[in-house]
Amino acid sequence: MRHVPFFRWVLTIGVILIGCSACVYLSVPDFPELRQVDLTVLDEAPNGRCTVRWTDPFEHREREEPYMCDAERDPILKAPDYEAGSDRGWDTGFVVAEGADKGTLYSLDEDDGATDERMGLSDTLAMVGILLTAVGLLGGNIRAVARVGGVRPRTVRRARRLNQAATLVTQDHARAVEAVREAWAPLQRERVEETLRRMPVARLRGRIGGRLRARELERAGVRTVQEVLDSGAWELEQLPGVGRQTAEEALTAAHRLADAANRAVAVRLDAERPHAGTTALVAALHVLVEAGAEARKAAEGGRTLSARLEPLLYDAVAASGFRHMLGAGPEQRRRARAAVAELRFLLDWAEQVGLEERFGQVSVDLLRGADGDAAGLDAWVGFERRCAEYYSLLREITGSAPTGPRRPAARRRRAPVL
Numbered sequence: 001m002r003h004v005p006f007f008r009w010v011l012t013i014g015v016i017l018i019g020c021s022a023c024v025y026l027s028v029p030d031f032p033e034l035r036q037v038d039l040t041v042l043d044e045a046p047n048g049r050c051t052v053r054w055t056d057p058f059e060h061r062e063r064e065e066p067y068m069c070d071a072e073r074d075p076i077l078k079a080p081d082y083e084a085g086s087d088r089g090w091d092t093g094f095v096v097a098e099g100a101d102k103g104t105l106y107s108l109d110e111d112d113g114a115t116d117e118r119m120g121l122s123d124t125l126a127m128v129g130i131l132l133t134a135v136g137l138l139g140g141n142i143r144a145v146a147r148v149g150g151v152r153p154r155t156v157r158r159a160r161r162l163n164q165a166a167t168l169v170t171q172d173h174a175r176a177v178e179a180v181r182e183a184w185a186p187l188q189r190e191r192v193e194e195t196l197r198r199m200p201v202a203r204l205r206g207r208i209g210g211r212l213r214a215r216e217l218e219r220a221g222v223r224t225v226q227e228v229l230d231s232g233a234w235e236l237e238q239l240p241g242v243g244r245q246t247a248e249e250a251l252t253a254a255h256r257l258a259d260a261a262n263r264a265v266a267v268r269l270d271a272e273r274p275h276a277g278t279t280a281l282v283a284a285l286h287v288l289v290e291a292g293a294e295a296r297k298a299a300e301g302g303r304t305l306s307a308r309l310e311p312l313l314y315d316a317v318a319a320s321g322f323r324h325m326l327g328a329g330p331e332q333r334r335r336a337r338a339a340v341a342e343l344r345f346l347l348d349w350a351e352q353v354g355l356e357e358r359f360g361q362v363s364v365d366l367l368r369g370a371d372g373d374a375a376g377l378d379a380w381v382g383f384e385r386r387c388a389e390y391y392s393l394l395r396e397i398t399g400s401a402p403t404g405p406r407r408p409a410a411r412r413r414r415a416p417v418l
Helices: 006-027 108-150 153-197 201-207 214-219 225-237 244-264 276-291 293-320 322-327 330-353 355-371 377-385 387-398
Strands: 034-044 049-055 062-068 089-096
Touching: 006 108, 049 089, 153 225, 153 244, 153 276, 153 293, 153 330, 153 355, 153 387, 201 225, 201 244, 225 244, 276 293, 276 355, 276 377, 276 387, 293 322, 293 330, 293 355, 330 355, 377 387
Parallel strands: none
Antiparallel strands: 034 049, 034 089, 049 062
16 A cells, blocks of 8 residues: 655645745735825714815815724814814824825725735634644654664665675686686587597498498598588588488588587696697686685575575665655565565674675685686696596586596606706
8 A cells, every 4th residue: 555645745735825825915915105194074973984174285285085083082082072163073194195096095994904804814824834834844754753763774785795795706606617618618629520530421321321322422522520510511412422411411410420529528638738728728727626615615605695685685775775765665664674684684694604705705716816827837737736626627517528637747857967
């Protein structure tokens, strides 16, 4: 179920109400510039309705208009007490001092009702808005504190570092193994070709149903199985007495013999007659032999550990920082907390056994061995001492035919020069 941002909506409504309050307040018209004048009350009703006369201070003439006098003023200012023997009274008022209505009486009582109503509405909106904003901020912060309670950036960083070390040692070991295969492949191919060059075409006779006679190929200059492979189906078709089907069958049979030879022959290493190819192979094997069984165990352990860490790190992304946790949903936060708990268990175990340091050391050994013996001198010395391990590792990596170690011939001692 998706989380509903309740307090966020409360905060939003509060801000909107405060904005509406400001708009209402700004809509209240400003008071015009006024000037106070004395009013002569000509007649007056009990409710304050009256007719007044005043002298326009701008045009300097007398004017009369209905007006709303102050009914609560002192009775002495009203007729007949104000001026004995007359119906006149006295009051004070204001006239507009600017604009088109300049000199006109301005009644404060007429506008006070609408103005007070708008000001009251503005105050009410502001008060409710401030209250909702406070509730939204307080509630949102309380919820945010609860939501970020599972943030563990340090744990996630340590787990990422461990996963990186595990992945790196796996890649380094795989790179070292692949270097052995790349150095072995051309040597193996050369050995297979040597075998097939010594294999006469008569060996194909039993594999193509007797339709192709070896001497017909020999007359055409094709004498070995390797020459059949080098010629290809199209060249074989051009030979006298050889059709397309026979040529394809001969080529298929030659490929089968090549596969059998590839499984049967094996690369031999001779420290007395090294060349670039065998030196490269011995150097690649030397890296893994010197790293020992610990390198393979570390690579296997790194592969297993990385496969366990990666899904946990994916789930723990929300726990890597406050911003991520705040933006995560309830299910993501639950999975992040569970992932962090398991990551802490794995990190404690890895720290106890020194796993990260072991991974780092194996990676250093594999890289240092690959770059530190360009001429292959150390590799050949190691091969002379432990040739059985080199051959065993080569069979394990390449799956080549088993062969006994070929020990280097004893070196002849030179007579001392006198």
